[in-house]
């Protein structure tokens with residue numbers, strides 16, 4: 001790996017951080033502008049939504065915090081017991 005390699009890092013319970021050269025394209029092939037940092041400077045990191053709740057997809061808008069996005073899969077449901085009543 002070189003120093004210019006692009007890396008993608010999932011933030012715990014949050015977005016994907018993309019660091020390095022990358023182009024983000026819309027389904028029609030047009031290039032999407034990466035939102036600037038909060039201070040208005042160009043962003044050096046692309047922050048992509050993985051919770052599905054962002055209003056600015058594919059970019060994260062912070063909604064994951066409000067909706068309590070959790071990247072830990074839920075525990076498996078217990079197998080139904082033969083002869084037991086179905087859950088109500």
Ligand code: FES
Nearest residue numbers: 049051060063064
């Ligand atoms: S991960 Fe941040 S809004 Fe979806």
